[in-house]
Amino acid sequence: MTTVHGLPAHVLLVHVIVVLAPLAAVLAIICAVWPAARRRLVWLVLALAAAAMVMTPLTADAGEWLEKRVGPSPQLHTHTQLGDTMIYFSAALLIAALALGFLHVRENRDHSMKPGLHWVLATVVILVSVAAGVQVYRIGDSGAAATWGDQMAEPTG
Structure with a gap:
């Protein structure tokens, strides 16, 4: 997908990731504890983590298409490099969500589950979720700098 009604698809798809990944991360932390x-x-x-996982490569592909059309810049290169890492964070978030699902099923079947396992999983889920949220912020910040950096640096008027 390259454009949607004349707008670059990346500009629209990125907002899906900006909502889904942090929302999945916050809810995963809540579920973990x-x-x-x-x-x-x-x-x-x-479901949110799976959707973020599916949307991440689509958004990155749309971003690569857009990158070829706007030309190179150091800020865009930074954004692209950071954006390429999001797939790992989305995958980790999905794995953490799957682990929470496994824990949930296991708790329903076996009410005598070891409490230590629960807290180990909670710690991992918290770390993965915070890392995914921070990475979304870093990618978004670098994208904003690549898009608006020069315009925002100059005073208007």
Whole structure:
């Protein structure tokens, strides 16, 4: 996908990632530390993480198409390099969501699950979720700098 009604698809698709990944990350953390929330939200977290995983390469491909049309710059290169890493963060977030789903199913079947395993998983989910959120911020910040950096540096008027 290259354009949508004349707009570069990347400009539109990036907003999907900016919403889905942090939302999945925040809900994953809540599910990791609060069993009542996990019982209600774990499948939503899994769906959001899966959607973010699917949308990440589509957004990156649309970004590569756009990069070829706007020309090189150091800021765009930084943004592209950071954007290429998001697939790893999306994959880690999906794996964390799958682990939460496994924990949920396991808790429903075996009520005598070891508490230590729960906290190890919660720690991993928190670390992965925070890392994914930070990476979304870093990519977005570099994209904003590549797009608006020169215009925002000059005073108007």
